[in-house]
Amino acid sequence: MANTRTLLAERALLRAQAHELLDVLKEVLTTDYHALDVELWLADYRLTVLEPVIRADDESDRIEDGPAGEAFARARPTTAPDGDRTVLYLPVSVAGERRGVLSVTLDAVDAEITAELTDVATALGQALTLADRVTDEFRLARRSRRLTLAAEIQWQLLPSCEFHGTDVSLAGQLEPAYAVRGDNFDWTADNRHVTVAVTNGMGEGVSAALLTCLTLNALRNARRARLGLADQAALADQAIWAHHGGRQHVETLLLRIDRATGEVDAVDAGSPSLWRVRDRVATRIELDQQLPLGMFDSTVYTEQRFTLAPGDRLFVLSDGVSEAAAEDTAFGKRRLGEMLETTADVTVGEAVRLMLAAVLEFHGPNDLDDDAVAVCVDWHGGARKQPGPRRLE
Numbered sequence: 001m002a003n004t005r006t007l008l009a010e011r012a013l014l015r016a017q018a019h020e021l022l023d024v025l026k027e028v029l030t031t032d033y034h035a036l037d038v039e040l041w042l043a044d045y046r047l048t049v050l051e052p053v054i055r056a057d058d059e060s061d062r063i064e065d066g067p068a069g070e071a072f073a074r075a076r077p078t079t080a081p082d083g084d085r086t087v088l089y090l091p092v093s094v095a096g097e098r099r100g101v102l103s104v105t106l107d108a109v110d111a112e113i114t115a116e117l118t119d120v121a122t123a124l125g126q127a128l129t130l131a132d133r134v135t136d137e138f139r140l141a142r143r144s145r146r147l148t149l150a151a152e153i154q155w156q157l158l159p160s161c162e163f164h165g166t167d168v169s170l171a172g173q174l175e176p177a178y179a180v181r182g183d184n185f186d187w188t189a190d191n192r193h194v195t196v197a198v199t200n201g202m203g204e205g206v207s208a209a210l211l212t213c214l215t216l217n218a219l220r221n222a223r224r225a226r227l228g229l230a231d232q233a234a235l236a237d238q239a240i241w242a243h244h245g246g247r248q249h250v251e252t253l254l255l256r257i258d259r260a261t262g263e264v265d266a267v268d269a270g271s272p273s274l275w276r277v278r279d280r281v282a283t284r285i286e287l288d289q290q291l292p293l294g295m296f297d298s299t300v301y302t303e304q305r306f307t308l309a310p311g312d313r314l315f316v317l318s319d320g321v322s323e324a325a326a327e328d329t330a331f332g333k334r335r336l337g338e339m340l341e342t343t344a345d346v347t348v349g350e351a352v353r354l355m356l357a358a359v360l361e362f363h364g365p366n367d368l369d370d371d372a373v374a375v376c377v378d379w380h381g382g383a384r385k386q387p388g389p390r391r392l393e
Contacts, residue, residue, distance in 0.1 A: 005032050006116045010123035018131035029104055036085060037105035041068055044144045045177040047353045050101055053141045068101045073350055077114050090117055094125035096164030098349055148179045153209040157216055159187055162349045167259045168194050171348040172375040175356045182208030183318045183371035186216050193256050198272040198316045198375055200251040214239060215250045229254045229267045233301040240294025249292040253316055262308035262379050267301050269293055277313040280344045282337035308379045315340055320372030321359060348376040
């Protein structure tokens with residue numbers, strides 16, 4: 001239970017004006033916790049480095065290096081000595097989505113101080129989310145370089161990139177983060193279902209981003225009208241056809257996971273591939289592939305169903321990942337399934353980060369030739385086992 005000092009710190013952060021947030025943070029930690037130094041680092045869009053916010057003269061740190069990166073990757077506090085002082089590194093997150101790391105230098109650190117400052121870091125994550133609505137300061141801090149206009153559009157379309165519930169966890173990531181074109185993902189959660197959409201649009205640049213914008217908003221409009229997955233696909237199909245007359249289309253995979261039973265309804269309208277990792281073994285889930293959205297007028301879509309077992313992990317991968325794995329490279333020579341299996345012991349957020357980092361590493365220093373999207377979903381609840389996908393009557 002939070003004590004008075006922690007509650008006052010959290011209240012101060014949540015009441016602070018966006019442009020004063022960092023000043024309030026430093027004042028709270030210096031006055032109430034006798035902090036000797038305070039730094040805030042935000043993860044860049046690519047999730048490869050932590051960018052400094054408070055001290056602009058600092059260089060970014062790779063997430064794989066040092067205690068700050070360890071706190072981010074493992075989503076738990078880490079300490080490191082600094083002479084006769086101790087630096088406490090605290091993950092900054094909101095609703096499970098990792099935003100960055102707060103480092104606080106103190107004369108001494110114990111379990112009580114760590115617990116209190118962990119709560120403060122969580123309040124900071126909430127305050128940063130609110131601040132993003134009124135200032136660009138923290139969005140700019142996450143950029144190691146300028147985004148293309150197409151990428152700007154795509155990132156504005158995204159929901160939170162991580163979600164953690166007691167029964168389900170989810171994370172997704174886009175690459176190339178600073179020049180993404182037509183691929184994207186969307187999700188929503190209510191008390192019964194988690195619904196996921198992964199899209200792979202035609203074209204390049206702004207035209208591809210605008211096509212994705214139309215598609216995702218059509219899917220959201222249908223979903224918020226409480227339509228089923230097949231009708232969501234049909235409505236989006238009609239919207240794309242009405243604007244483009246079949247000249248452009250969007251390959252899409254829609255999933256709706258029953259949070260209580262693990263039953264998954266699916267509409268496969270294109271190329272995103274679906275994998276399941278169960279007991280550390282990765283298996284491709286083959287669905288009946290239907291026409292991409294917008295290819296023909298008034299396409300009729302049908303749902304399929306399969307059931308997850310407790311502990312199952314799902315991966316949805318756009319063709320930018322699967323095609324990279326098929327190339328004659330060091331990455332391609334390692335089976336994609338084997339790479340998915342290596343993520344069994346990390347969180348969903350780390351799983352997608354490591355997957356796309358592997359694609360980038362083997363691709364080289366330049367941006368990918370095609371967009372790559374990875375979405376990872378863990379289901380933790382109890383479910384009945386049911387054999388492979390079947391068509392719903």
